[in-house]
Amino acid sequence: MKLSTIALAAALSVAQLVSAGPYKRDVEADRKATVALFKDGNPKSEAIGTVTFSQAGPNSTVQITGTLKGLSPNAKRGFHIHQYADFSKGCLSAGGHFNPTKKQHGAPTDEDRHVGDLGNIQTDKDGVATLDFMDHVISLYEPNAITTHSVVLHYGEDDLGKGQGAKKADSQKTGNAGGRHACGPIVQASD
Ligand SMILES: [Cu+2]
Numbered sequence: 001m002k003l004s005t006i007a008l009a010a011a012l013s014v015a016q017l018v019s020a021g022p023y024k025r026d027v028e029a030d031r032k033a034t035v036a037l038f039k040d041g042n043p044k045s046e047a048i049g050t051v052t053f054s055q056a057g058p059n060s061t062v063q064i065t066g067t068l069k070g071l072s073p074n075a076k077r078g079f080h081i082h083q084y085a086d087f088s089k090g091c092l093s094a095g096g097h098f099n100p101t102k103k104q105h106g107a108p109t110d111e112d113r114h115v116g117d118l119g120n121i122q123t124d125k126d127g128v129a130t131l132d133f134m135d136h137v138i139s140l141y142e143p144n145a146i147t148t149h150s151v152v153l154h155y156g157e158d159d160l161g162k163g164q165g166a167k168k169a170d171s172q173k174t175g176n177a178g179g180r181h182a183c184g185p186i187v188q189a190s191d
């Protein structure tokens with residue numbers, strides 16, 4: 001038998017692998033979105049900084065980059081996608097965390113998290129936060145597209161859903177991240 005059959009099968013599967021070729025990045029699907037953050041959501045003030053979201057395609061991880069200034073030194077500050085790009089009553093009208101999957105608040109690495117839960121950003125001694133991290137849940141493509149929603153930066157640290165005792169209930173909704181320092185609308189920059 002059959003060695004020839006096996007050899008043929010092996011040759012065919014190699015041919016299939018070769019014809020599939022190397023992984024090609026889908027440049028056509030490359031999307032970016034940006035958000036300028038304003039204190040209290042006031043677009044007439046000077047932005048505290050801009051954040052960019054970049055994604056190579058619907059199944060790719062999103063890269064978050066940017067610089068935010070004028071923050072407390074050496075601090076962690078809650079940083080989330082919120083539901084509404086509405087700042088008519090300041091950052092409060094941005095509503096709650098973007099949560100299309102109806103989960104509890106958590107850390108970015110948790111299975112049980114809001115889509116909008118990006119955790120904390122870290123400031124340096126000058127009160128500057130330099131962002132460069134990845135997130136695998138937010139997307140610039142439906143169904144979890146963050147475009148047309150908003151970013152809110154808080155005055156406090158997000159406890160990532162781990163709060164206990166009297167803090168537990170809010171921990172699972174907001175992370176007890178405190179007041180809303182700055183916010184802005186997420187706008188798609190390219191497709
Ligand atoms: Cu928030």
Ligand SMILES: [Zn+2]
Binds near residue numbers: 080104105113173
């Ligand atoms: Zn949340």
